[in-house]
Amino acid sequence: MVKDIKTNEFDSLVINSSKPVLVDFWASWCGPCKMLSPAVDAVSEQMSGQADFYKVNVDEEPMLAQQFGIMSIPTLILFKGGEVANQSVGVISEADIKAFVEQAL
Amino acid sequence: MKDLVIAGSGPAGLSAAVYASNAMLDFVVIEKFPMSGGQMLNTYDINNYLGFESIDGFSLGQTFRKHAEKQGAEFINDEIVRLEKIDGGYRIVCNKAEFEAKAVIYALGANPRKLGVKGEKELAGRGVSYCATCDGNFFRGKKTAVIGGGDVALEDALYLANICEEVYLIHRRDEFRAARYLVDKAEKNDKIKILRSTQAEEILGENKVQGLKLTNGADLDVDGVFIAVGVEANTGLVTDLCELENGFVKADESGTTSAEGFFAAGDVRTKRLRQISTAVSDGANAVHSVEEFLYR
Numbered sequence: 107m108v109k110d111i112k113t114n115e116f117d118s119l120v121i122n123s124s125k126p127v128l129v130d131f132w133a134s135w136c137g138p139c140k141m142l143s144p145a146v147d148a149v150s151e152q153m154s155g156q157a158d159f160y161k162v163n164v165d166e167e168p169m170l171a172q173q174f175g176i177m178s179i180p181t182l183i184l185f186k187g188g189e190v191a192n193q194s195v196g197v198i199s200e201a202d203i204k205a206f207v208e209q210a211l
Numbered sequence: 212m213k214d215l216v217i218a219g220s221g222p223a224g225l226s227a228a229v230y231a232s233n234a235m236l237d238f239v240v241i242e243k244f245p246m247s248g249g250q251m252l253n254t255y256d257i258n259n260y261l262g263f264e265s266i267d268g269f270s271l272g273q274t275f276r277k278h279a280e281k282q283g284a285e286f287i288n289d290e291i292v293r294l295e296k297i298d299g300g301y302r303i304v305c306n307k308a309e310f311e312a313k314a315v316i317y318a319l320g321a322n323p324r325k326l327g328v329k330g331e332k333e334l335a336g337r338g339v340s341y342c343a344t345c346d347g348n349f350f351r352g353k354k355t356a357v358i359g360g361g362d363v364a365l366e367d368a369l370y371l372a373n374i375c376e377e378v379y380l381i382h383r384r385d386e387f388r389a390a391r392y393l394v395d396k397a398e399k400n401d402k403i404k405i406l407r408s409t410q411a412e413e414i415l416g417e418n419k420v421q422g423l424k425l426t427n428g429a430d431l432d433v434d435g436v437f438i439a440v441g442v443e444a445n446t447g448l449v450t451d452l453c454e455l456e457n458g459f460v461k462a463d464e465s466g467t468t469s470a471e472g473f474f475a476a477g478d479v480r481t482k483r484l485r486q487i488s489t490a491v492s493d494g495a496n497a498v499h500s501v502e503e504f505l506y507r
Binding site for chain 1: 243244245246248251252253254255267268269272288290306335336337338340341342344345346348349350418419435
């Protein structure tokens with residue numbers, strides 16, 4: 107299961123990571139987020155070691171959501187070298203998530 | 212070769228799974244996401260499905276799924292990439308595996324239709340949304356617009372009225388297609404401003420939505436635009452397999468399509484009313500048709 111992270115962990119776990127990092131912005135009220143979440147979990151297992159995967163609950167961490175201009179969830183943001191490499195809004199399939207992360211490898 | 216593959220796990224696919232279990236067919240349900248429900252996952256309050264006075268779409272989806280699982284349905288979590296006619300049935304090619312079945316119930320449902328105005332694509336996820344229950348909270352205390360005239364548009368406007376300062380409901384016609392009680396509630400809601408016979412021309416903004424330009428020349432000062440102008444069926448896999456009509460799989464109530472042994476159920480097929488109840492009905496009908504086909 108992909109771990110939920112807090113604002114104060116974000117720099118050390120995401121920005122300063124040497125690997126590509128996929129962050130799934132979600133909330134408990136969002137049905138499509140619940141669809142996407144197990145697919146992100148599955149990809150994180152398939153790609154463990156190659157990339158890191160985290161979730162951010164936009165209710166609990168509104169500052170992070172604001173910082174990255176999240177206005178629609180689920181949103182996946184791919185970070186590479188501390189920068190936003192790509193962004194995907196809405197539910198996508200497991201295969202598409204994998205391809206999305208692989209572009210940063 | 213299996214008797215049946217059910218493609219999709221919205222209300223049509225899950226209902227078909229229950230009936231297929233009862234019919235003791237050898238079948239699997241293939242679903243893209245291990246979370247059933249389809250479009251109803253976006254609905255925060257369902258009050259017109261018999262037996263549930265008020266329930267959110269996610270919970271109802273889970274209830275349906277548990278029922279199908281208990282009945283013995285087997286779920287495959289995979290994405291179908293190709294459907295082929297083979298001797299005596301169909302081959303269903305997925306990302307991770309392949310299946311062969313004598314019959315298929317195609318119940319892949321539909322997705323929100325795009326409005327097709329300037330700014331829509333550029334500002335998607337930046338204030339343009341197709342899911343009010345997902346994104347409404349990002350517009351707390353702000354002004355938003357909902358475009359559309361069906362049940363979903365009215366439900367979205369009512370939902371947003373709880374969160375936003377003001378909600379414009381923009382409909383290109385004078386009459387609403389939505390259920391009467393929803394229109395009545397919207398008309399009585401002080402926060403909802405209904406603009407009839409009005410069309411959007413362009414969604415304005417750089418990096419995020421800053422306004423909505425109407426064809427009558429007026430500009431609305433809004434931060435969010437919620438689009439609810441109907442659905443587009445997921446027919447990409449079957450364009451060469453069976454006959455389509457206006458983008459939907461052409462099929463009557465029995466689910467029978469132009470392809471032998473290939474049945475359509477739910478929002479993906481041509482029909483007048485797209486509701487959970489009619490999707491559930493389609494699932495039952497389609498299994499009945501599959502049985503007739505298999506044992507003819």
